[in-house]
Amino acid sequence: MPESGVFFGTLQQVLRGLPYTLLLTFVPLAFAFLPGLWFGWLRAKKSVVGSRLVGAYVTLFRSLPLVLQMLFAYSWLPSLLASFVRARAWDIDVFSISPIYYALIVLFLNTVAALSEVFRAAFSAVSRHEVEAALAVGYKKRQAFFRVWLPQAVTYALPNLASATVNLVRQSSLAYLMTVPEMTARARMAAGLTFDTITAYAALLLSYVVLCFVIDTIYDVVYARVIRKMTGTLRYRGT
Amino acid sequence: MSYRTFDARQIVDALGVLLPYVGISLLILLISTVIGMLLGLLLASMLVGRHRALTLFARVFMRFMRGAPAVVLLLLVFYGLPVLWTGIGLPAISQISRFVAVIITFALIASAQMANVFTAAYRAIPQSQRDAAIAVGYTASARFFRVILPQGIRNALPNLANTITWLLKEGAVAYTIGVIDLVGRAQLRISANYGGFALETYIALAIIFFLLIRIIELSFHFIEKKASRHLSMTGHKEISDA
Numbered sequence: 001m002p003e004s005g006v007f008f009g010t011l012q013q014v015l016r017g018l019p020y021t022l023l024l025t026f027v028p029l030a031f032a033f034l035p036g037l038w039f040g041w042l043r044a045k046k047s048v049v050g051s052r053l054v055g056a057y058v059t060l061f062r063s064l065p066l067v068l069q070m071l072f073a074y075s076w077l078p079s080l081l082a083s084f085v086r087a088r089a090w091d092i093d094v095f096s097i098s099p100i101y102y103a104l105i106v107l108f109l110n111t112v113a114a115l116s117e118v119f120r121a122a123f124s125a126v127s128r129h130e131v132e133a134a135l136a137v138g139y140k141k142r143q144a145f146f147r148v149w150l151p152q153a154v155t156y157a158l159p160n161l162a163s164a165t166v167n168l169v170r171q172s173s174l175a176y177l178m179t180v181p182e183m184t185a186r187a188r189m190a191a192g193l194t195f196d197t198i199t200a201y202a203a204l205l206l207s208y209v210v211l212c213f214v215i216d217t218i219y220d221v222v223y224a225r226v227i228r229k230m231t232g233t234l235r236y237r238g239t
Numbered sequence: 240m241s242y243r244t245f246d247a248r249q250i251v252d253a254l255g256v257l258l259p260y261v262g263i264s265l266l267i268l269l270i271s272t273v274i275g276m277l278l279g280l281l282l283a284s285m286l287v288g289r290h291r292a293l294t295l296f297a298r299v300f301m302r303f304m305r306g307a308p309a310v311v312l313l314l315l316v317f318y319g320l321p322v323l324w325t326g327i328g329l330p331a332i333s334q335i336s337r338f339v340a341v342i343i344t345f346a347l348i349a350s351a352q353m354a355n356v357f358t359a360a361y362r363a364i365p366q367s368q369r370d371a372a373i374a375v376g377y378t379a380s381a382r383f384f385r386v387i388l389p390q391g392i393r394n395a396l397p398n399l400a401n402t403i404t405w406l407l408k409e410g411a412v413a414y415t416i417g418v419i420d421l422v423g424r425a426q427l428r429i430s431a432n433y434g435g436f437a438l439e440t441y442i443a444l445a446i447i448f449f450l451l452i453r454i455i456e457l458s459f460h461f462i463e464k465k466a467s468r469h470l471s472m473t474g475h476k477e478i479s480d481a
Binding site: 060062063064065066067068071072075076166169170171173174184187197198201202204205208209210211212213216 | 302303305306307308309310311312314315318319322404407408409410411412422437438441442444445448449452453
């Protein structure tokens with residue numbers, strides 16, 4: 001059994017990658033939020049062109065393993081960008097661009113697909129009667145959307161949003177393939193240096209599990225608060 | 240700096256190289272799905288059961304698996320299991336087979352997902368169904384096999400399809416410990432070409448994955464339709480007209 005000193009030393013090494021893991025999680029999430037919301041809305045209201053296009057996009061990204069997308073992007077994006085830059089005779093060294101941007105792009109595109117599914121379900125979960133009631137009391141369509149439909153949809157989306165966020169944390173581990181120095185990459189480095197592979201990966205797994213637990217707990221607290229506020233004002237729990 | 244040329248014929252060639260490996264990827268998927276379903280059923284029964292300690296165990300396990308990236312778990316199982324093995328006094332082994340490590344990892348990952356699917360499917364069965372089964376005098380096992388299980392399976396089908404396709408995608412990381420499945424073979428082909436035609440090989444790989452997942456989804460859709468025939472309104476026309 002490894003000594004605790006070795007374990008904590010390794011854990012420290014792994015946690016140096018935490019900022020990158022958080023970056024790879026929350027930047028794609030923040031950027032994908034509005035496109036995901038919009039796409040989900042298009043699918044929920046079944047606009048013909050919109051939902052077909054979004055549906056195709058979601059199907060494409062849900063049919064390809066992330067590791068394949070990562071490998072694909074890493075072998076294709078830099079050379080694509082290089083030929084683009086060269087055609088315009090710009091003075092940029094494409095191959096010195098940090099690979100984290102490629103990882104962020106891949107995770108962003110996947111998160112848009114994931115969130116559009118989350119919000120599609122959430123928009124559909126809001127009762128039609130609520131929106132009709134809002135229109136009946138004289139709300140304009142816009143007001144009904146922003147004051148009745150959207151707030152409830154976002155509330156219903158929270159548990160699935162938590163899952164999407166945790167999933168993103170898990171997925172970000174594959175950024176090590178692009179040599180981004182996040183937690184998995186650090187653990188692999190530590191394993192290579194100390195030859196204590198098991199300690200390194202145990203520390204890594206523990207870090208991920210705790211991180212996801214913290215994220216889940218934050219979402220749970222927010223969700224409980226929002227629901228309490230909602231039922232408090234309405235004295236009615238939407239189904 | 241040289242620029243790679245794109246050669247569409249390489250995609251066809253790569254498809255030919257990769258197709259025989261569909262079987263290995265599907266075999267890994269099948270074995271880990273079956274073991275995962277059995278473990279998942281066990282976990283689900285712990286979750287809905289009345290035994291507090293077992294419920295807690297299942298919850299903690301599922302929380303744990305929720306945050307565990309497949310690639311990390313795979314590495315830990317591959318390197319850690321031999322140590323654990325000797326640690327509990329079994330004859331020393333230096334390494335477990337890569338194939339076994341992949342199966343164990345994805346069976347574990349599948350079990351947590353399957354437990355979620357089964358629990359949701361179980362809870363979707365109306366209480367009245369169970370009450371009715373008791374009322375007509377079914378024994379506990381008859382209640383389970385004739386009432387709970389058939390309805391539960393039908394409820395679980397859509398999520399089961401999702402979980403299996405998800406598992407196939409997660410399984411793509413198996414190559415990181417050197418398993419020669421679809422992705423592993425693709426990586427071999429790329430290194431055999433000294434990094435050449437990587438893009439074409441990945442496109443071939445993407446086509447195969449896309450088709451596999453569509454086939455799994457469509458077949459589940461078909462089964463679901465078959466299993467829900469009795470629920471369609473046309474079947475109850477006389478009743479609804481009456």
